[in-house]
Amino acid sequence: MNKISMSDKILNINNENIELENDSKVIVNGKSKITVFNKYPNNLSLEVKDDSEVLIEDFRIIEEENTSIKLIMGKNSKLIYNHSFINKKEYNLNILTEYQSDNSIIKINVHGINNNGNTNIRIDGILGKNVGNELYESIRLINENNGKATIIPNILVDCKEVVANHAATIGKINENELNYLMSKGIEFKSARKLILNGFIINIFESTDLIIKIKEILNWR
């Protein structure tokens, strides 16, 4: 995997696996994969070219971040953005999706834990007049300790032949899950840790990334 760290440069990737560390503008061709592991590309613009496909897997531990992610889709393109985070202080995340043509799919999955942190997510989807596009947004946030969160979704559609789905939940750790694990003889503290870890890694496909995340997670 190539480690990329540069500013204000346009990065062309073609059937590649890259790891992003800084603000970037990326143009995707072919079938590519982008990983972010506890680095902060806070201004990320991504253009997926016609007939291209990209999987983005993004994990961050947040102290104080303002992050803007722009996803621009060409014709017959596909994008999956899996993002999980642990927020200890303040996280403002804006995601903008834009379809420039027809028949493209975007799937956005966000799992966040506000461990004393405050998270504000704004997610805008512009589908316009183009046909055959699909947008799936699923955001789940867990508030721990004094965590807080807001989610503001916005979907603009000017055409019937599209699918647009937004699902969001903000809540506490699931008590039934805690009770279940305790009923196997696991202590409350370990049960909580298992559930939070599971929640964070659960949305990722890459086993390498999952292993790396598990190594650094440590709950208080």
Added chain:
Amino acid sequence: MLKVENLSVEINGKEILKDFNLNININEIHAIMGPNGIGKSTICKVIMGDPNYKVTKGSIIFNAFDLLKLDITERARLGIFLVNQSPIEIPGVTNAEMLRIALSERTGKNISIFEFNQKMEEICKRLAIPISFIHRGINEGMSGGERKKNELLHLWMLEPKLIILDELDSGLDIDSLKIVCQNILEYQKNHDCSILIISHHTELLKSLNTEYIHILSQGKIIKTGDLSLAAKIEKEGFKGFSVTNNVSENQKNE
């Protein structure tokens, strides 16, 4: 082994059990039958220690321990094991991860990975489930029947002394039901343990050699018999037993 005495239980202010009594000795197999919503799952969850249920009266003693003073973890470590009517999934937490922690916390020792894996693989074969289940998220994306088998994987690893099976047969096809029953009987043959079964089906109770059948009504057991009682209920329903669903309604009538 298990002695429940004069137990009254509420959920959200509604009384579900009232002066409920049940005695299970070591190596005995008991079943509770009763119509939907009568409080069968409530009994199971209260014994396990689900904090959503409020015990207003009575006691539950398990091998001389007062369960009402213990939390869920402590009860599990005494050897109580519940297979829920519909086991939930815990995404991202694998069977192996959960069981390793459960075992190492219980024994205070590190688990030998080699022996652990070997044992897990043997159990998977015994339950006719793929070995890949070992590293799958707990019940994650599993069908109803697969979940029940997955719970039995936990059972074999954790080696409980009191097994509570809440509608074990729901979700299981005939072949799976056979495998599951064989597994439970085999486990019981090799361990000193007792079983409490909730079921609507005589066939299951028969194949698990159930000795005592109890009928639950108005928050308590109103009749106890053997398998012939189960057969009678399956044929005629609960009509002949003046079974009432609601504890408070019954109080009004009294």
